[in-house]
Amino acid sequence: MLLIIVAFISLSGRICFANNAITVVANTQDRGILLSRHEVRNLFMGTPLGYDFIAITLPPENQTRVIFNTKVIGLTESRIQSYWAQMRFTGRKKVPREVASEQLVLEYLQNNKGAVGYLPASLTLPDDLTVIYTIL
Amino acid sequence: MPWRLWNFVLVCGLALLCNAHPIYAETSDKLQFSGFARVVLGYLDDKDAEYLNYDNSVSIDNESLIGLQADYQMMDSLAITGQLIGHSGEQRDSGIEWLYLTYAPTNTLKLKLGRQRTPFLNYSDVIDVGYAYPWATLPQQTYPRHFFSNFDGLMASYEIPSTLFVMNIEGYWGYFKDKVVVSEREMEAKTTGFHGLISHISFKNWTLRGSYHQGTTSVTLDDVTQFSGLLNQLGFSQSADSLATTGVTEVFQFSANYETVDYFVRGELNRIKADFIFVPDTDGYFLSTGYNYFPFSSYISYSKNTTDYEEPASDIPTGLSPILDGLSYNYLNIFEQLPVNSSEAYTLGTRWDIQPGLALKGEVSLIKGADNESAFFDIKNTAFDREALLYLIALEWVF
Numbered sequence: 001m002l003l004i005i006v007a008f009i010s011l012s013g014r015i016c017f018a019n020n021a022i023t024v025v026a027n028t029q030d031r032g033i034l035l036s037r038h039e040v041r042n043l044f045m046g047t048p049l050g051y052d053f054i055a056i057t058l059p060p061e062n063q064t065r066v067i068f069n070t071k072v073i074g075l076t077e078s079r080i081q082s083y084w085a086q087m088r089f090t091g092r093k094k095v096p097r098e099v100a101s102e103q104l105v106l107e108y109l110q111n112n113k114g115a116v117g118y119l120p121a122s123l124t125l126p127d128d129l130t131v132i133y134t135i136l
Numbered sequence: 137m138p139w140r141l142w143n144f145v146l147v148c149g150l151a152l153l154c155n156a157h158p159i160y161a162e163t164s165d166k167l168q169f170s171g172f173a174r175v176v177l178g179y180l181d182d183k184d185a186e187y188l189n190y191d192n193s194v195s196i197d198n199e200s201l202i203g204l205q206a207d208y209q210m211m212d213s214l215a216i217t218g219q220l221i222g223h224s225g226e227q228r229d230s231g232i233e234w235l236y237l238t239y240a241p242t243n244t245l246k247l248k249l250g251r252q253r254t255p256f257l258n259y260s261d262v263i264d265v266g267y268a269y270p271w272a273t274l275p276q277q278t279y280p281r282h283f284f285s286n287f288d289g290l291m292a293s294y295e296i297p298s299t300l301f302v303m304n305i306e307g308y309w310g311y312f313k314d315k316v317v318v319s320e321r322e323m324e325a326k327t328t329g330f331h332g333l334i335s336h337i338s339f340k341n342w343t344l345r346g347s348y349h350q351g352t353t354s355v356t357l358d359d360v361t362q363f364s365g366l367l368n369q370l371g372f373s374q375s376a377d378s379l380a381t382t383g384v385t386e387v388f389q390f391s392a393n394y395e396t397v398d399y400f401v402r403g404e405l406n407r408i409k410a411d412f413i414f415v416p417d418t419d420g421y422f423l424s425t426g427y428n429y430f431p432f433s434s435y436i437s438y439s440k441n442t443t444d445y446e447e448p449a450s451d452i453p454t455g456l457s458p459i460l461d462g463l464s465y466n467y468l469n470i471f472e473q474l475p476v477n478s479s480e481a482y483t484l485g486t487r488w489d490i491q492p493g494l495a496l497k498g499e500v501s502l503i504k505g506a507d508n509e510s511a512f513f514d515i516k517n518t519a520f521d522r523e524a525l526l527y528l529i530a531l532e533w534v535f
Contacts, residue, residue: 036299039299047297048295052243069397074397079428085172085265086268091234091236091252
């Protein structure tokens with residue numbers, strides 16, 4: 001019985017984990033690019049990486065964005081909003097463009113060279129996009 | 137005039153807000169409007185003094201403000217930015233806070249030319265954007281209000297990303313000319329050769345900032361200048377020199393932030409050195425830690441500063457003649473009237489992020505000073521014990 005419970009918990013955890021997995025996807029010709037978490041964080045916080053990438057994000061209330069904030073950026077949504085207020089009103093960095101849903105992110109990525117966005121890992125990606133980072 | 141401008145800006149702001157996107161309004165890809173507003177209610181629980189113009193009645197017109205910003209992208213690498221602020225408080229003039237051109241030849245190098253915010257301390261350039269920081273107000277002990285908020289000149293910013301950290305280096309050069317209030321006196325101030333170097337480093341959950349600023353400041357104080365001239369004519373050059381109204385001012389600053397999804401720790405220290413009368417040498421620091429439980433975060437802070445003026449000279453002899461005694465008395469009286477603003481503050485507060493772009497903060501601070509010092513208080517009763525509670529509620533908005 002104990003084994004069954006342990007197996008169930010383990011399985012539940014794995015399913016939950018898989019559902020929360022995030023991929024960062026780019027429209028790039030270079031299919032070999034793999035970024036670290038630090039580089040992805042910097043990219044979405046407005047720091048150029050030298051690849052001519054332009055980050056796009058989902059709206060604040062979007063669940064994928066909440067997971068991405070927690071796992072990759074490592075800050076709460078309110079802190080990220082404060083950060084962008086500071087960057088915007090000191091003229092240092094520009095807020096990434098917001099795209100309304102995961103499906104629209106996919107479309108935007110396909111239509112814009114250099115665009116980078118994050119998506120649930122479970123989403124099926126078209127062949128012309130490249131996964132540059134994955135976090136489980 | 138400031139009030140008329142304030143009303144004008146308020147109306148413009150409200151009109152914009154009616155149609156604005158929650159974060160910012162884009163009228164086209166090239167022209168963007170955005171803004172920020174704050175309404176700050178304050179109450180000082182003591183009838184014997186005022187602190188930063190708060191007294192024992194609820195006031196809303198000390199730190200409330202609205203700012204509007206327009207960014208126009210003229211070419212891929214060239215943009216112009218203007219920012220207009222309407223202050224409710226009488227201590228700050230409303231008007232153009234920013235007006236500068238940005239030239240970005242690469243995505244790591246940026247040059248800005250025009251009127252810009254002075255980046256003395258970590259939050260100096262967003263001191264009016266309350267939404268950008270957790271506290272209802274930045275501690276007076278570390279962020280003295282006599283610091284001028286903008287300068288005219290050139291700023292260069294260069295970002296160095298690496299696989300381990302991100303470093304940003306900023307350097308600027310320019311000048312400042314406007315009225316300032318120092319040691320409870322309003323005076324015309326001019327700073328030339330004003331320059332500084334700022335370095336930011338972000339590494340994992342850490343953000344560090346160190347900076348150095350320097351300029352030659354002269355202030356117009358006709359009565360002091362005339363008295364200093366008289367002392368010089370009489371041969372008391374040490375006393376005359378100690379009343380200098382021109383001198384070099386230096387600011388040193390270091391701050392460190394550590395933050396995660398759950399909590400933050402932030403600290404900042406600075407040293408201000410000025411070699412002329414009315415601006416004391418000041419050391420200030422604050423330490424704050426907070427716990428995030430979205431949509432709330434609660435924090436505690438401690439801030440402290442110490443100020444020291446130059447000692448008066450002693451080359452005027454006393455006890456020889458009534459004229460010299462009077463001269464000495466008048467000379468020493470200038471120093472005795474200088475307010476000593478060493479103080480400390482303990483703060484407890486909570487920020488509630490109601491929705492993206494809108495936050496409500498509430499905090500209470502215990503401010504303490506030594507019995508014989510001003511400690512930033514405007515004292516109404518000599519029996520005042522230099523201890524008071526300041527309550528603040530702030531509604532912060534960016535759009």
